[in-house]
Amino acid sequence: MNHDHGSTHTGHSIDFLMQFLLSAPFFIGIVLYISAIIVSTRRGRPWGSYRTALWVVGSLLCLITLINPMITAAHENFTIHMFAHLLLGMLGPLLMVLGAPFTLLLRALSTGNARKVTAFLKKPLFHFLSNPAVPAVLNIGGLWILYTTQLYILMETMMWVHVLVHLHVFLAGYFFAATLLYIDPIPYQYSYIYRSMVLILALAGHKILSKYIYAYPPEGVPRVEAESGGMLMYYGGDAVDLIIIIILCYKWYQSKNHRKGRYPVTA
């Protein structure tokens, strides 16, 4: 807690506006998701409650990292900062992906509008984004830049950098899980082997960075906090990535079942 940049804290107080800006999208996400369930059910297409639970829990895990007391604690202690990042960048987005929001959206829309959405998702930009290597690089590359350059200090002192970094961490985490697991329909699909390779390399990059942080603390972070933060990143990352690995392999296992044919996404 005895940071030497204590004076900067007052320059960048985590005020109500910031907490509101960061957490509002997740509130809105929950409200939209539940509205879509109501519309979809009225159209005679009920929605599974376990997917709803995954979406809500995922959103709440992201949310608690963005409001007090956690956001202030994360600001002052690197280990808590790392714990918050595990929730906002890995576990939260993964659970939200498992909530299959786009499948729900397509069910809630009329056939015509649903077609428009799928046509929109076939644009070249989304082709580019469906390659899991893109979010993997944005995700792990972004973390490398954050913890090995001046960006970490900058984030601690400037509010808009703080907002952008957190937005990036969440979005990269979401697209990473979405482009690996195909819970929602995806415009362009890649093979299991390719997705596995990307996942292994990303996981390796995450592990290497966490030991690097342990060895070379980011500027302004005391050694003790960097060591426990690095270890939390290493083992916490393992736990979340293990869930992704199991789901990916399970889907491979299902896809090899010739007797039953392919499983569609179910509610």
Add this chain to the structure above:
Amino acid sequence: MKKAPTRQQHLFSRRNFLSGFLFGLGMVAFIDEVVFHQLLNWHHFYDRSTTEIGLISDGLFHAFSWFATVGALFMFADLRRRHAWWGKRWIGSMLLGVGLFNLYDGIIQHKVLQIHQIRYGVNLLPYDLTWNILAAVIAIIGGTLVYQTHKQMKGIGGDVRS
């Protein structure tokens, strides 16, 4: 023990090899982490003499080992489902994986890259010798079993490139 493989076993001989081998790699990395890092506390999370290449090698191997364990078990389930599991070949491949990984860990990661040592504050020579000789013996046993299944497949012809 000269039992010829069934048609299914023959057809999926490659997947039997891959599943066993990956399981061996994954299991040994898991044992390494649980027993030597966590329970005995002999290995260290990070050692000041670690080189950057050492960090990269360690990260890649641990990432790969998680994937290998889970992937191998799902492949195993797939083989069982198809009645294509070939015990001798699978176990041989597993032992080969265990042996080769420990040789890599014992020679390349511990000695060449200096990620961490087996144990600290003791004479390392007996530890290193035990580790590597044991690994080599396991790899040879595994390799022999795999070679035998290879010959059994040749006996009934067809594609034998495992």
